[in-house]
Amino acid sequence: MKILICGDIVGKSGRQVVQEQVPILIKNKKIDFVIVNGENAANGFGITKKICNDLYSSGVDVITSGNHIWDQKEIIEHIECDKRLLRPCNYPIGTPGLGYGAYELKNGSTVIVINVMCRLFMDIIDDPFKSVDEILSFIEKKFSNAIIILDIHGESTSEKMALAHFFDGRVTAVVGTHTHIPTADQHILEKGTFYQTDLGMCGDYDSVIGMKKSLSIQKFTNKFLKSRLETASGEGTLCGVLIEINNETKIISGFNQVIIGGKLNPN
Ligand SMILES: [Fe+2]
Ligand SMILES: [Fe+2]
Incomplete structure (x- = not known):
């Protein structure tokens, strides 16, 4: 079986390329x-109920997230009833979703699908190693032959590699x-586990990680200005990976990086 996993969708450019390309990929690559x-x-900051539903309509099965999950207030209520929208598992007990x-x-x-967030250069949060280990211990008792995908949301390459080897x-x-x-x-x-340190974003690469270049440069050069970042609106690139798994053994039988559209070299 084949699973497509795409990186952070940034704003309208990211949503557009995902909503255009995912149905084509599902059909052509089965x-x-x-x-x-x-x-x-949602404009670089979080996600809304409508965006979730639009993504599901284009063929997305599960949406993971990270530190920006709470940026849109409405998501606090929505995440309680949407089992396909995940937030990092290592938020403290009592966190919605x-x-x-x-x-x-x-x-x-x-x-x-498990979503976890790293701690190096990021918000203080529970231990990602311990949190995922506890979930896996429970899953391993309940499911004997499941495919398990772990999205590690983090800034530091070393922490991500350490988690992967762990x-x-x-x-x-x-x-x-x-x-x-x-x-x-x-x-x-x-x-036997497949690993990629970062999938990249689905968004406009003529930007600073998806945000308008001028505003981002201003934020770095003029610390006294309280300018709010805005997403870049050029053609988006879809970035992700397509992994193939043997149905019986659940062993990875192949993988390919997926880069489509926009500024990056297609792959
Ligand atoms: Fe992101
Ligand atoms: Fe993030």
């Missing part, structure tokens, strides 16, 4: 399951999100 990170889908979900496919397989062999794939820059380190780890 994709069974689609995961996107939607933390910047779910950090992981199990999804049954028509072909009989179960895909479990869970190597216990999950099917570990993919990084948050930096908005795709890395070229897709490979299979020692115990």
Whole structure:
């Protein structure tokens, strides 16, 4: 079976390229399951109920997120009733929404998606190693042959690699999100887990990580100005990875980086 996983959707440019390309990819590549990170889908800041529903309509199955998940106030209520929208699992007890979900496919397989956030250069949050380990211990008792995808949302490449090696062999794939820059380190780890440090963003790359260049430069050069960033609105690039998994063994049988549209070299 084939799973497409896309990086952070940034603003309208990101939504457009995802909503255009995902249905084509599903049809042409016979994709069974689609995961996107939607933390910047609403003008760079969070996600709304309408955007979630638009993404589901275009073929997205699960939306992961990260530090920007709470930027739109309405999401606090919505995330409680949308089991396909995930927030990092290592927020403190009592945080609305779910950090992981199990999804049954028509072909009989179960895909479990876990979202976790790193701590280096990021907000203070519970230990990502411990939080995911607890979830996996529970999952391993309940599901015997599930495909497990772990979205690690983090700034630091070292923390992401350490997490990936820590869970190597216990999950099917570990993919990084948050930096908005795709890395070229897709490979299979020692115990069989697929790994990529960052999927990159779905958005306009003629920007500073999806935001208008001039406003971002101003933020770095004029610390006294309280300018709010705005998303760049040029043609978006879809960035992600397509992984192929053997239906019986649940072992990765192939993977390809996916880069379509906009400024980046297609792949
Ligand atoms: Fe992001
Ligand atoms: Fe983020």
